[in-house]
Amino acid sequence: MCRLLKPLLLLLLTGALGACSTQTVKSTTVTPLLDDTAPIAESELLDIGIGVFEPGLDDIAANREELTFADVRLAETQYVSYLLAQTLQSSGDWGVVRVVPGDLSYYDLAVTGMILQSDGERMILQVKVTDATGKVWIDKEYDEVVSQYSYDPRASRSQDSFQGLYNKIANDILAYRQQNMKSEDLVNVRTVGRLKFASTFAPQVFDQYLATDKRGLTTVTRLPAANDPLLARIDSIRERDYLFVDALQDHYGNYYRQMAGPYTEFRKMSYEEVMKYDKLRAASRRNMVMGVAAILGGLVATQSSSNAVQYSAYGGLFGGGYLIKDAFNKRDEAQMQVESLAELGNSLEAEIAPQTIELEERVVTLSGSVASQYAQWREILADIYAAETGASNSPTSEPGADQ
Amino acid sequence: MTAAERRAVLDGRLEAGYAVFDGMILGERERAQRDADEAGSTVMGTGGAGGGAGEEAGSGEGDGGFGDSPVIVASNTRGAGAGVSPTGASDRQGEFDNTNATYPPPEDIPSGDDDDVVARQLREAAMREPDPELREKLWDEYRKYTGLSQ
Numbered sequence: 001m002c003r004l005l006k007p008l009l010l011l012l013l014t015g016a017l018g019a020c021s022t023q024t025v026k027s028t029t030v031t032p033l034l035d036d037t038a039p040i041a042e043s044e045l046l047d048i049g050i051g052v053f054e055p056g057l058d059d060i061a062a063n064r065e066e067l068t069f070a071d072v073r074l075a076e077t078q079y080v081s082y083l084l085a086q087t088l089q090s091s092g093d094w095g096v097v098r099v100v101p102g103d104l105s106y107y108d109l110a111v112t113g114m115i116l117q118s119d120g121e122r123m124i125l126q127v128k129v130t131d132a133t134g135k136v137w138i139d140k141e142y143d144e145v146v147s148q149y150s151y152d153p154r155a156s157r158s159q160d161s162f163q164g165l166y167n168k169i170a171n172d173i174l175a176y177r178q179q180n181m182k183s184e185d186l187v188n189v190r191t192v193g194r195l196k197f198a199s200t201f202a203p204q205v206f207d208q209y210l211a212t213d214k215r216g217l218t219t220v221t222r223l224p225a226a227n228d229p230l231l232a233r234i235d236s237i238r239e240r241d242y243l244f245v246d247a248l249q250d251h252y253g254n255y256y257r258q259m260a261g262p263y264t265e266f267r268k269m270s271y272e273e274v275m276k277y278d279k280l281r282a283a284s285r286r287n288m289v290m291g292v293a294a295i296l297g298g299l300v301a302t303q304s305s306s307n308a309v310q311y312s313a314y315g316g317l318f319g320g321g322y323l324i325k326d327a328f329n330k331r332d333e334a335q336m337q338v339e340s341l342a343e344l345g346n347s348l349e350a351e352i353a354p355q356t357i358e359l360e361e362r363v364v365t366l367s368g369s370v371a372s373q374y375a376q377w378r379e380i381l382a383d384i385y386a387a388e389t390g391a392s393n394s395p396t397s398e399p400g401a402d403q
Numbered sequence: 404m405t406a407a408e409r410r411a412v413l414d415g416r417l418e419a420g421y422a423v424f425d426g427m428i429l430g431e432r433e434r435a436q437r438d439a440d441e442a443g444s445t446v447m448g449t450g451g452a453g454g455g456a457g458e459e460a461g462s463g464e465g466d467g468g469f470g471d472s473p474v475i476v477a478s479n480t481r482g483a484g485a486g487v488s489p490t491g492a493s494d495r496q497g498e499f500d501n502t503n504a505t506y507p508p509p510e511d512i513p514s515g516d517d518d519d520v521v522a523r524q525l526r527e528a529a530m531r532e533p534d535p536e537l538r539e540k541l542w543d544e545y546r547k548y549t550g551l552s553q
Contacts, residue, residue, distance in 0.1 A: 233414075233417060236417075236421065240421065240424050240425070240428070243424075243425070243428045244428060246428075246432070247428050247431040247432050247435065250431075250432055250435030250436070250439070251435050251438075253435075253439075254435060254438050254439050254442060257439075257442065258442055366431055369427060370424075373420060373423070373424050373427075376420060377417065377420060380413050380416050380417050380420070381417075383409075383413050384410055384413045384414070384417075387406045387409045387410045387413065388406065388410065390406065
């Protein structure tokens with residue numbers, strides 16, 4: 001029995017020591033947002049479309065499920081996307097940066113992502129950046145742990161507690177452009193984006209200018225004439241697409257501003273609760289391991305022929321029992337922290353849910369109206385193309401007829 | 404109808420669609436501005452005078468901070484801009500299908516009984532438009548589309 005117990009004891013003690021040595025480094029400094037010191041030509045400025053981040057509710061770590069509230073996470077998807085757009089725009093390194101709820105394929109740069117963890121203490125985002133040609137610039141996780149200082153009102157920080165994380169993402173995108181994209185590459189990306197957009201409206205004309213290989217990379221096979229009238233018409237439509245997305249930004253901006261106050265307060269309180277929860281869970285685990293180790297050690301020691309060792313064995317058994325009891329107590333306390341967090345989460349959910357619903361309704365309504373208008377324009381463009389080429393494949397009736 | 408004539412008519416429909424679309428977007432931005440005002444904040448960059456240039460309020464110097472009402476604006480550097488922000492009170496709810504006619508048509512505009520769908524859309528958009536400048540623009544589109552201005 002002793003032979004079996006000794007390695008087991010060693011393993012348990014190692015585990016306990018390992019638990020004690022876990023250490024988290026917290027950042028009290030914010031990564032600065034870099035901007036490109038070299039001027040960039042207007043023709044090389046890339047527009048960025050940021051998709052609304054995925055909530056990642058199916059990918060929550062087991063030890064964070066209790067600390068995650070679905071409605072808060074859904075609201076965060078809008079918040080995070082908008083704040084990342086703000087960060088990129090304020091760097092001055094890009095064209096326009098917008099949160100886009102729909103198709104991003106024709107944006108010069110498309111940023112998509114998922115929230116993997118978000119509480120007051122830590123945020124982990126999965127971010128992917130792809131240009132219009134299909135080249136992936138970045139696909140990585142960004143992880144930031146903040147200190148209590150981030151929520152200290154005396155620090156009068158007017159920025160988001162996780163601003164450093166958004167700055168890191170923006171800096172990485174900029175670094176990729178600086179290191180990997182020449183001027184002609186940037187112009188090419190814009191051309192592909194323009195032709196892709198045109199292709200969504202008149203594929204019968206513009207598909208021929210693009211080719212996509214097996215890896216999903218799109219290249220320009222040839223260019224339309226500089227004065228191509230159909231492309232000019234589609235450019236007019238694209239300007240309107242910009243206006244549509246601009247209108248959406250107004251709504252996202254309103255939502256962001258309404259949410260920022262209560263959300264920051266929630267995260268501040270959540271930070272404290274999460275810290276307590278993590279400490280209690282860690283202490284519970286540690287005491288449980290040590291308690292079991294002490295009991296097993298005591299059991300081994302009871303086999304000894306020495307009275308002194310046997311007395312200490314009983315001490316080990318009692319001590320182990322106490323540690324296990326304390327582990328259960330701490331686990332219960334941790335559960336109380338979860339309930340306390342749930343109250344905070346429910347309160348925030350109740351506060352922001354109406355705005356979330358309103359935002360989603362506005363986006364859906366406006367997108368629906370725009371999609372309907374775009375469908376009409378597609379038909380008109382097809383008719384124009386047919387008129388210009390003498391084809392008789394017009395999908396619509398005579399111009400001016402009721403639809 | 405020749406191909407050129409047919410193309411001209413189709414271009415007219417496209418133009419009419421643009422006018423309706425622009426009216427819808429302006430209405431939407433007006434609504435967003437109203438929402439922002441009610442919430443005690445400002446939607447920055449909305450309704451600027453045509454072709455806004457991607458303004459940004461945040462300098463992004465070092466810490467990338469924005470304050471409580473961060474920056475931005477989505478008016479684009481390449482797009483058409485938002486045009487003139489509608490002025491004047493309106494109880495319009497910003498819905499595209501709102502059919503409450505509020506502003507009577509100018510005297511030279513006929514009854515519109517034989518309007519087709521595009522002309523009707525233009526007429527309705529103009530009659531709902533509270534901004535006189537944009538309303539007149541819509542009526543001009545209507546005149547152009549229906550041949551009144553020829």
